[in-house]
Amino acid sequence: MEATVTQGNTGAQSAADAPALIVAKNLTKRFGDFTAVDGIDVEVRRGEAFGFLGPNGAGKSSTMRMIGCVAPVTSGTLRSLGLDPATDGPRIRARLGVVPQQDTLDLELTVRENLFVYGRYFGISRAALRPKVAELIEFAQLTERADALVEPLSGGMKRRLTIARSLINDPEILLLDEPTTGLDPQARHVLWDRLYRLKHRGVTLVLTTHYMDEAEQLCDRLVVMDGGRIVAEGSPQQLIAEHSSREVAELRFAPGENAAAEAGVLAALHGVPARVEALPDRLLLYVDDGEAAVTRVREAGLDPVSSLVRRSTLEDVFLRLTGRSLVD
Amino acid sequence: MSAASAPTGASIWTVVEYQVRLARSFWRSILIVGVATPLLYVLALGVGLGTVVNRNGTGELGVPYLVFVAPAFLTAAALQIGAADASFPLMGGFKWARTFHGMAATPLSPAQICDGQLTWIAIRLFANSAVYLAIMAMFGAARSPWILLAVPIATLTGIAFAAPVAAFVATIEREGNGLNVIFRFVVTPMFLFSGTFYPISQLPQWGQWLAWVSPLWHGTELARDSALGGGLSLLAVLGHLLYLVLWFVVGLQLARWRFRVRLTK
Ligand SMILES: Nc1ncnc2c1ncn2[C@@H]1O[C@H](COP(=O)(O)OP(=O)(O)OP(=O)(O)O)[C@@H](O)[C@H]1O
Ligand SMILES: [Mg+2]
Numbered sequence: 207m208e209a210t211v212t213q214g215n216t217g218a219q220s221a222a223d224a225p226a227l228i229v230a231k232n233l234t235k236r237f238g239d240f241t242a243v244d245g246i247d248v249e250v251r252r253g254e255a256f257g258f259l260g261p262n263g264a265g266k267s268s269t270m271r272m273i274g275c276v277a278p279v280t281s282g283t284l285r286s287l288g289l290d291p292a293t294d295g296p297r298i299r300a301r302l303g304v305v306p307q308q309d310t311l312d313l314e315l316t317v318r319e320n321l322f323v324y325g326r327y328f329g330i331s332r333a334a335l336r337p338k339v340a341e342l343i344e345f346a347q348l349t350e351r352a353d354a355l356v357e358p359l360s361g362g363m364k365r366r367l368t369i370a371r372s373l374i375n376d377p378e379i380l381l382l383d384e385p386t387t388g389l390d391p392q393a394r395h396v397l398w399d400r401l402y403r404l405k406h407r408g409v410t411l412v413l414t415t416h417y418m419d420e421a422e423q424l425c426d427r428l429v430v431m432d433g434g435r436i437v438a439e440g441s442p443q444q445l446i447a448e449h450s451s452r453e454v455a456e457l458r459f460a461p462g463e464n465a466a467a468e469a470g471v472l473a474a475l476h477g478v479p480a481r482v483e484a485l486p487d488r489l490l491l492y493v494d495d496g497e498a499a500v501t502r503v504r505e506a507g508l509d510p511v512s513s514l515v516r517r518s519t520l521e522d523v524f525l526r527l528t529g530r531s532l533v534d
Numbered sequence: 535m536s537a538a539s540a541p542t543g544a545s546i547w548t549v550v551e552y553q554v555r556l557a558r559s560f561w562r563s564i565l566i567v568g569v570a571t572p573l574l575y576v577l578a579l580g581v582g583l584g585t586v587v588n589r590n591g592t593g594e595l596g597v598p599y600l601v602f603v604a605p606a607f608l609t610a611a612a613l614q615i616g617a618a619d620a621s622f623p624l625m626g627g628f629k630w631a632r633t634f635h636g637m638a639a640t641p642l643s644p645a646q647i648c649d650g651q652l653t654w655i656a657i658r659l660f661a662n663s664a665v666y667l668a669i670m671a672m673f674g675a676a677r678s679p680w681i682l683l684a685v686p687i688a689t690l691t692g693i694a695f696a697a698p699v700a701a702f703v704a705t706i707e708r709e710g711n712g713l714n715v716i717f718r719f720v721v722t723p724m725f726l727f728s729g730t731f732y733p734i735s736q737l738p739q740w741g742q743w744l745a746w747v748s749p750l751w752h753g754t755e756l757a758r759d760s761a762l763g764g765g766l767s768l769l770a771v772l773g774h775l776l777y778l779v780l781w782f783v784v785g786l787q788l789a790r791w792r793f794r795v796r797l798t799k
Pocket of ligand 1 (some may be wrong): 237238241242260261263264265267268269298307366799
């Protein structure tokens with residue numbers, strides 16, 4: 207609060223006041239007349255884990271590709287590591303690790319060769335690569351397949367290899383576009399743990415994901431994109447507090463009675479700050495105290511077949527902000 | 535290559551190194567193609583057809599048929615390998631395995647990726663031409679040591695054609711027939727109309743025009759001249775060389791441009 211504290215800037219910096227590594231202002235990407243990214247402002251600070259959420263086609267990958275300096279910016283400004291991608295692309299890319307949404311592994315080479323070859327593109331010497339590659343094979347838990355061709359590996363194994371490959375140059379910023387899509391729960395948890403450790407070592411993480419639990423686990427801050435624009439921004443907790451309630455009570459009535467029950471529920475909750483959403487198969491009550499709300503509903507003579515009280519999650523926020531229907 | 539990429543340590547040679555590694559896993563097929571192709575051509579056309587052609591004396595050619603066609607086979611093989619190596623592996627890099635997109639995320643620039651690929655193709659062409667020549671020499675196709683010059687000439691011919699093919703392949707977004715078009719309507723006619731089997735003076739006027747446009751004819755003229763010794767004037771030699779270099783330089787610029795467009799969307 208006091209000016210002296212904010213200006214102090216002493217000791218261990220938390221991510222919150224670390225310098226911004228990626229700064230985008232009015233960043234725009236157009237393909238022909240189609241605008242994929244529509245003037246977004248983003249700041250990612252050193253050492254933080256930053257997430258892009260949003261429905262399919264929201265513009266997440268387009269944004270990631272601009273940050274990764276593989277797609278040119280249409281308009282607006284973008285600075286990565288203090289450099290301009292338009293003029294310093296290779297120098298920025300040298301310090302980035304990239305996990306693209308679609309794998310780009312060489313299927314005709316072995317696991318080890320894929321890592322080795324990729325490291326060479328960064329100008330890393332063969333001698334320095336040998337131990338590094340071995341370490342990353344460990345990391346990807348592919349030791350048994352180290353000298354097998356990549357082609358027949360399972361989708362999840364390939365994904366793990368792609369992730370390991372992105373670390374070959376000890377990147378300062380790691381860009382992960384849906385890193386865990388296709389991974390089994392074990393691999394996903396192992397990856398979270400690895401990412402957590404990387405972050406602890408000071409690596410800045412920028413990721414997209416369709417798994418809200420993943421975003422909640424990993425991201426210090428995130429933005430929700432929709433139609434190329436940012437529709438919300440904050441920490442997972444902030445977003446939940448701002449756009450949802452503390453708890454959600456899910457009530458199921460007999461088939462066909464959900465809609466009819468909505469009016470009754472609203473009446474029962476009169477005076478309680480609540481939002482009610484009617485889905486085809488259940489009613490969702492966004493309230494601070496779920497149990498109390500359910501009790502009031504039952505006291506009002508309504509009799510749901512089942513009721514469930516849970517904490518609000520990022521998924522509730524996501525669906526609220528971007529809608530439940532598929533718009534393509 | 536460019537100033538901006540210098541401090542990152544990225545180099546086209548790492549792309550070549552990658553290709554060498556890939557080739558190591560295909561060495562058998564590379565070797566078989568490299569040895570079997572010249573054997574087949576030399577036996578079927580040089581020796582087989584040559585027996586028929588030579589029956590009436592060496593006639594207008596002035597030399598045994600095999601000696602006449604050998605340098606042309608060399609350049610024609612280089613052209614075909616150049617076209618093939620600039621086609622399917624590049625389709626894989628852009629579209630199938632998308633490895634070029636992976637490279638584009640490293641300090642390598644699209645132009646470096648392009649240059650690395652073409653450098654590798656040139657190396658492969660050189661090695662292949664040397665093997666090709668050695669095999670033909672075993673069948674008595676070489677008359678003078680000057681035929682050794684046919685190896686760099688064939689390499690130049692192959693890469694001069696591979697560069698624009700690479701540019702074209704970089705533009706192919708869909709599966710389609712793009713590649714077949716190159717082979718059916720460009721490479722094969724070129725092979726048939728570039729003085730490979732007979733001097734182009736035997737062709738009608740329109741056929742000679744085709745030959746003049748074709749880089750293969752220019753390469754073949756040079757290779758044949760080095761093998762059979764000095765029928766061409768210095769001016770003609772320079773003209774042929776210049777034409778091939780022009781194809782390469784223009785093709786290279788086009789290829790770098792199309793690589794950049796394709797890899798930075
Ligand atoms: N190269 C391209 N040419 C034309 N349109 C493109 C291109 N790349 C992306 N788009 C369009 O831009 C929009 C945003 O795509 P983008 O891949 O950024 O979405 P996304 O948020 O990553 O979606 P997803 O969650 O499905 O990966 C989409 O409508 C897509 O069709
Ligand atoms: Mg995407």
